[in-house]
Amino acid sequence: VSTQSTWGNSQKVKMVFHLIGPAVFIAGGALKLTIKAYKYVKQQNTSMSFGRKFYPGGFYSPMTRQEAYLILNLRDYSHPDRIKEAHKKIMLLNHPDNGGSTYLATKINEAKETLLKGPY
DSSP, X not given: OOOSOSOOHHHHHHHHHHHHHHXXXXXXXXXXXXXXXXXXXXXTTOOTTTTOOOOOSOOXXXXXXXXXXXXXXXXXXXXXXXXXXXXXXXXXXXXXXXXXXXXXXXXXXXXXXXXXXXXX
């Protein structure tokens, strides 16, 4: 009676290729889809933050109401309390004393003033 396994070396090699082959094929397909998706997103000129598009331009002089709403991330005709709340929240993040830009802080303040002086 022989103590050797009934499988020969060639059968073991075939089994390894049968297991590794599909895994390599699936990984290659996933990589191809990932590259396609990246190229599509890049072509659409969108940010990678959950498909949200950002305002592409600079600032107008003088600031328009629409631009002020964009800066404060508000909808048109927001209530003055909501404008003040949004201004405070953004200024806490962008204040020059906390390492923010003085230019951006000026524009955020200008946005608040623009919205509070007009019709609601």
